[in-house]
Amino acid sequence: MSTGVSAPPPVVDLRRASFGHLGRPVVTDVDLAIAPGQVVAVLGPNGSGKTTLVTGLLGLSDHLGGTVEVLGTPLARLRDRTRIGYVPQRHTLSGGVRATVAEIVATGLLATRPWWRPAGRRGREAVRRALETVGLADRARFDVDTLSGGQQRRVLIARALVADPEVLVMDEPTAGVDEASQKVLAGVLRGLATSGTTMLVVTHELGALRGTVDRVLAVDAGHLSFDGTPQEYAAHQAERARAAGREDA
Amino acid sequence: MSDMLALDFMRNALLAALVVGLAAPLVGIFLVQRRLSLVGDGLGHVALAGVAIGVVTDSSPVWTALVAAVLAGVVIELIRARGRTSGDVALALMFYGGLAAGVVIINKVEGAQTANLTGYLFGSITTTTRSDVAVFTALSAVIVLVTVVLRQRLFAVAGDEEFARASGLPVLALNIVLAVLTAVTVVVAMRVIGLLLISALMIIPNAAAQQLSASFRAATWWAVGLGVVSSVGGVMTSYYADTASGGTIVLLAIALFALAVLGGSLRKAVATARHRHAERHLHEHGPGCGHEAVAHGDHVDYLHDGHRHAAHEGHYDEHADHPSADADPGSGGVAGARTGRHTLGDREEVTR
Ligand SMILES: Nc1ncnc2c1ncn2[C@@H]1O[C@H](COP(=O)(O)OP(=O)(O)O)[C@@H](O)[C@H]1O
Ligand SMILES: [Mg+2]
Ligand SMILES: [Zn+2]
Ligand SMILES: [Zn+2]
Ligand SMILES: [Zn+2]
Ligand SMILES: [Zn+2]
Numbered sequence: 001m002s003t004g005v006s007a008p009p010p011v012v013d014l015r016r017a018s019f020g021h022l023g024r025p026v027v028t029d030v031d032l033a034i035a036p037g038q039v040v041a042v043l044g045p046n047g048s049g050k051t052t053l054v055t056g057l058l059g060l061s062d063h064l065g066g067t068v069e070v071l072g073t074p075l076a077r078l079r080d081r082t083r084i085g086y087v088p089q090r091h092t093l094s095g096g097v098r099a100t101v102a103e104i105v106a107t108g109l110l111a112t113r114p115w116w117r118p119a120g121r122r123g124r125e126a127v128r129r130a131l132e133t134v135g136l137a138d139r140a141r142f143d144v145d146t147l148s149g150g151q152q153r154r155v156l157i158a159r160a161l162v163a164d165p166e167v168l169v170m171d172e173p174t175a176g177v178d179e180a181s182q183k184v185l186a187g188v189l190r191g192l193a194t195s196g197t198t199m200l201v202v203t204h205e206l207g208a209l210r211g212t213v214d215r216v217l218a219v220d221a222g223h224l225s226f227d228g229t230p231q232e233y234a235a236h237q238a239e240r241a242r243a244a245g246r247e248d249a
Numbered sequence: 250m251s252d253m254l255a256l257d258f259m260r261n262a263l264l265a266a267l268v269v270g271l272a273a274p275l276v277g278i279f280l281v282q283r284r285l286s287l288v289g290d291g292l293g294h295v296a297l298a299g300v301a302i303g304v305v306t307d308s309s310p311v312w313t314a315l316v317a318a319v320l321a322g323v324v325i326e327l328i329r330a331r332g333r334t335s336g337d338v339a340l341a342l343m344f345y346g347g348l349a350a351g352v353v354i355i356n357k358v359e360g361a362q363t364a365n366l367t368g369y370l371f372g373s374i375t376t377t378t379r380s381d382v383a384v385f386t387a388l389s390a391v392i393v394l395v396t397v398v399l400r401q402r403l404f405a406v407a408g409d410e411e412f413a414r415a416s417g418l419p420v421l422a423l424n425i426v427l428a429v430l431t432a433v434t435v436v437v438a439m440r441v442i443g444l445l446l447i448s449a450l451m452i453i454p455n456a457a458a459q460q461l462s463a464s465f466r467a468a469t470w471w472a473v474g475l476g477v478v479s480s481v482g483g484v485m486t487s488y489y490a491d492t493a494s495g496g497t498i499v500l501l502a503i504a505l506f507a508l509a510v511l512g513g514s515l516r517k518a519v520a521t522a523r524h525r526h527a528e529r530h531l532h533e534h535g536p537g538c539g540h541e542a543v544a545h546g547d548h549v550d551y552l553h554d555g556h557r558h559a560a561h562e563g564h565y566d567e568h569a570d571h572p573s574a575d576a577d578p579g580s581g582g583v584a585g586a587r588t589g590r591h592t593l594g595d596r597e598e599v600t601r
Contacts, residue, residue, distance in 0.1 A: 058415040059415070060415055082416050092409075099404075107404065107409075110402055115399065142560075146562035
C-alpha cells in the first residue's frame with residue numbers, strides 16, 4: 001500500500017483486533033487497513049475464522065479486543081449500518097414462504113428509513129438499479145425459489161447493493177455455484193470493482209476472480225498468515241509447495 | 250340466514266369470527282416464514298394457565314390470559330436470543346406446565362362440571378358476550394394495524410435474521426413484537442376456536458395461500474381471504490349443522506387447503522400447456538450476453554439461433570417466432586395462445 005501524504009483514510013482499519021463467539025476469541029491480533037476502492041480476497045481453510053473476521057466488521061461476531069474502525073468511525077459508534085453491504089454465506093432467501101426477487105432485494109432498504117414510512121418510488125427505483133447491476137432486472141417478479149443457485153447469490157448481492165453501501169463484505173459468493181453462473185457472478189464483481197466499490201470477499205476460488213482482486217489475505221488458525229498482491233500470493237504458494245516437497249524427500 | 254342474524258349471540262359470534270379470521274393469518278404468515286408454526290399452539294397452552302388465574306381470582310379470564318400469553322411470548326424470544334440448546338426443553342416445560350396447571354386449577358375451582366374448561370379449550374362461541382366482542386374487535390384492530398405497518402420489517406427479520414441485524418434493524422425488538430402479536434391473536438381467538446385449535450387458523454390458511462401465490466404480498470392477501478372464509482363460514486356451518494364451532498372452522502380451513510392444492514396444480518398444468526419451453530438451455534441470457542434483446546410487451550426476449558427466448562422460472566420459454574403475430578394485437582386469439590404469448594403478469598401467478 002502507498003504511504004503517500006495524500007493517501008485517503010482507510011475504509012477498514014483494524015489494529016490488533018480480535019473477534020470471536022460467546023466471549024471465546026477465534027481470530028486474534030489482526031492488523032489490517034483497506035484503502036477505498038481496494039478489492040481484497042480472504043482465503044483460508046474451513047474453520048480458520050474467515051467468516052468470524054469479516055462478520056466482525058458488521059457487528060455479527062463479538063469484538064473482543066484491539067480497535068476496529070469502519071468508514072472512519074469506531075465500529076460500536078457506526079450508526080448507519082447500511083453503509084456496509086453484506087452478502088452472507090448461507091443461501092436460503094426467504095425462509096418458509098414464497099417471495100419475489102424484488103421483495104427480497106427491497107429488504108436491504110428497510111434500515112434506511114423510519115419504521116412508519118412505506119417504500120416510495122425512489123426505493124423501487126433503487127431495487128430496479130440493483131437488479132440491473134447483477135443482471136436480474138428481467139426476473140424481478142419471479143419467485144426466488146425458481147432461480148438457480150448462482151442467480152440466488154446475485155439476488156443476495158443486489159440486496160447488499162440496494163442501499164448504496166461504501167464497502168461490500170461478501171462471504172463465499174461463488175461457492176457451490178455451477179461454472180456458467182460463476183462466470184456471470186465474476187463479471188458482476190468485476191463490474192463493481194471497475195466502478196470503484198471497496199470489497200472484502202471470502203472465497204476459495206481465487207481463479208474465478210482473477211484480474212478483479214488486488215490484494216490477498218490468508219487466514220490460518222485464527223491469524224493472518226499472508227497479506228500481499230495476488231502475484232506475491234502465487235509466489236508464496238509456490239515457495240510453500242517447494243518447502244513441503246523438500247520435507248517429503 | 251336472516252333467522253341466524255336475528256339472534257343476538259349469533260351476531261356476536263359472526264363478528265368475533267370475522268376479526269379472528271382477519272388477524273390470525275396475518276400474524277401466522279411470519280410464524281410459517283420462521284418455521285415456528287407451533288409457537289401459537291404453545292402460547293395457547295400457556296393462556297389456559299392465565300384463564301385459570303382469572304377464574305381463581307374472579308377477574309376477567311380474557312385479560313389474565315392475555316397477560317400470561319404475552320409474558321410467555323416475550324420469554325420465548327429471550328430464550329431464543331440467548332441461543333441456548335436447552336431452550337427447546339424450556340419451551341416444553343412452559344407450554345405443558347401452563348396447560349397442566351390450567352386444567353388442574355379450573356377443575357379444582359369449578360368442581361367436576363367441566364363445561365367451562367371445554368369452552369376455553371375448544372371454543373364456545375355462543376357464550377361470547379357483547380363486551381367480549383368489543384374487546385376482541387379492538388385487539389384485532391391493533392393487530393392488523395401493527396402487522397400492516399411493520400410487515401416488511403417482520404418479513405425481513407423472519408427471512409434472514411443475520412442480514413437484518415447487519416443492516417441495523419432492531420431484530421430482538423421486532424421478534425418480541427411478533428411474539429406479542431401472536432399472544433394477542435391467541436387470546437382473541439380463544440373463545441371462537443379454542444386454545445387447542447388456534448394455531449390451525451394461523452397456519453393452515455397460510456399453507457393454502459402458498460399454493461396459490463408466487464409473492465409474499467399475494468400470499469398475505471390470499472391467506473387473509475381464506476382465513477375469513479374459514480372462520481365466518483365455519484361459524485355459520487356450525488349453526489346450521491349444530492356442530493362445535495372451533496372444530497368446524499378448522500375442518501373448513503383444511504378443506505380449503507385441499508382445494509388450494511388442487512387449484513394450484515391445475516393452474517400450473519394449464520400454464521404449462523399454454524406455453525412452450527426451450528429445450529436444454531445452459532446459457533443465461535442477460536445484458537451483454539451476446540444475443541440481441543427484443544422488447545416484447547412487458548419483458549424482453551433474446552434472439553437465440555432464430556428463436557425468441559424469455560426467462561421464466563427455472564427455464565426459458567419460446568415466444569412468438571413470427572414477429573408479425575405480435576405486432577398486430579388484432580390477430581391474437583388462437584394464434585397468440587398457440588405461440589405462447591403471455592405477459593410477466595401471468596407468469597407471476599404461475600407456481601411450481
Ligand atoms: N456462531 C458461532 N458460535 C460459536 N462458535 C462459532 C460460531 N461461528 C463459528 N464458530 C467457530 O469459529 C471457528 C471459525 O469459524 P468460521 O469463522 O465460520 O470459519 P470459516 O469461515 O473460515 O470457515 C470455528 O471453530 C467455529 O466452530
Ligand atoms: Mg465461513
Ligand atoms: Zn444470450
Ligand atoms: Zn416474449
Ligand atoms: Zn436462449
Ligand atoms: Zn415457462
